[in-house]
Amino acid sequence: MHSDRRPRLTPAMADVRRAVRKALAMQAGPVLVALSGGADSLALAAATAFEAPRAGLRAGAVIVDHGLQAGSADAAAQAAQAARELGLDPVLVRAVVVAGDGSGPESAARAARYRAFEEAMRDTGATHVLLGHTLDDQAETVLLGLARGSGPTSLQGMSSVTGPYLRPLLGIRRATTQQYCRDAGLSPWADPQNGDPRYARVRVRQRVLPTLEQELGPGVAEALARTAEQLREDADALDALVLEVIEEICEPAEGGIAVSVGALAANPPALRQRIIRFVVESEFGVTLSRAQTLAAVRLVTDWHGQKGVDLPGVRVERQNGLLVFRVTRAVAADH
Numbered sequence: 313m314h315s316d317r318r319p320r321l322t323p324a325m326a327d328v329r330r331a332v333r334k335a336l337a338m339q340a341g342p343v344l345v346a347l348s349g350g351a352d353s354l355a356l357a358a359a360t361a362f363e364a365p366r367a368g369l370r371a372g373a374v375i376v377d378h379g380l381q382a383g384s385a386d387a388a389a390q391a392a393q394a395a396r397e398l399g400l401d402p403v404l405v406r407a408v409v410v411a412g413d414g415s416g417p418e419s420a421a422r423a424a425r426y427r428a429f430e431e432a433m434r435d436t437g438a439t440h441v442l443l444g445h446t447l448d449d450q451a452e453t454v455l456l457g458l459a460r461g462s463g464p465t466s467l468q469g470m471s472s473v474t475g476p477y478l479r480p481l482l483g484i485r486r487a488t489t490q491q492y493c494r495d496a497g498l499s500p501w502a503d504p505q506n507g508d509p510r511y512a513r514v515r516v517r518q519r520v521l522p523t524l525e526q527e528l529g530p531g532v533a534e535a536l537a538r539t540a541e542q543l544r545e546d547a548d549a550l551d552a553l554v555l556e557v558i559e560e561i562c563e564p565a566e567g568g569i570a571v572s573v574g575a576l577a578a579n580p581p582a583l584r585q586r587i588i589r590f591v592v593e594s595e596f597g598v599t600l601s602r603a604q605t606l607a608a609v610r611l612v613t614d615w616h617g618q619k620g621v622d623l624p625g626v627r628v629e630r631q632n633g634l635l636v637f638r639v640t641r642a643v644a645a646d647h
């Protein structure tokens with residue numbers, strides 16, 4: 313009899329499983345758990361291994377080896393073994409990190425990771441990938457954004473559903489995933505980067521959030537996550553308005569797209585900035601920073617005959633009552 317070795321259902325296990333059950337209830341196809349081997353994704357994997365068969369779903373795990381740190385292949389192999397022990401078929405993908413896209417090594421690794429997830433979904437026929445982001449990740453994102461003076465788009469943090477990506481643990485504290493692992497006898501991998509105080513996020517995790525909780529009372533992390541949720545609702549409403557407006561005020565222009573200056577001027581600043589960001593993103597695949605967006609906005613609000621504005625890969629000029637966005641040669645040659 314092995315029943316004495318089987319972990320009983322502890323409160324942490326019940327919380328994580330309930331969150332996963334809720335996310336899986338809306339799924340039809342096979343799912344993959346993105347498993348780094350850390351406590352968050354290990355608890356997610358264990359709960360998914362338990363809940364997926366009960367929801368009539370096939371589940372596997374995808375493990376990405378970025379090949380960036382010494383020992384990353386070992387960590388990936390260990391994660392694959394942990395997946396097997398949980399009853400999830402592992403898919404190991406070696407990520408190809410393309411350095412030098414100007415946005416730093418962390419975001420290059422992230423982009424490579426999401427490409428690897430997509431490859432794994434294609435190869436396995438999975439419809440969704442489950443990520444282990446927790447409430448703590450959300451709270452940290454909001455705090456970091458506030459400290460940078462970010463607007464609602466970044467302060468809204470992460471969504472529980474983004475295309476094929478699900479984040480079932482956004483309402484679960486990291487301490488609960490760690491407790492789950494202890495309760496279930498699982499040994500999470502401690503990513504050395506997660507303890508490296510050179511990263512602002514690590515300092516927020518280790519010092520800022522605990523201090524806020526100590527000084528302002530427990531529940532600060534939950535409150536920050538609620539702020540993110542409220543901002544998400546507002547941002548979604550504004551995005552929906554932009555989609556409505558944009559149909560009416562855009563027209564094709566030679567080598568690009570044009571937007572009516574009068575219509576931009578008539579809209580409130582929050583919408584005006586969103587319209588410009590949306591046009592550039594959808595037409596040229598370029599995400600503008602706030603400063604870049606504001607530089608383009610000045611062609612509407614502070615017009616004194618100035619020449620156009622050069623944005624990454626896109627030039628904006630004001631011509632005959634229109635803001636005209638055209639791809640610049642550097643980017644055109646790249647494509």
Ligand SMILES: Nc1ncnc2c1ncn2[C@@H]1O[C@H](COP(=O)(O)OP(=O)(O)OP(=O)(O)O)[C@@H](O)[C@H]1O
Nearest residue numbers: 346347348352353374375376377422442443444445
């Ligand atoms: N090497 C990996 N292999 C598989 N999944 C991973 C890997 N690294 C991270 N993940 C998944 O992504 C989740 C978030 O990880 P982490 O917080 O380290 O990434 P991040 O860079 O902060 O977030 P993101 O890139 O998703 O914005 C993990 O819980 C896990 O589900």
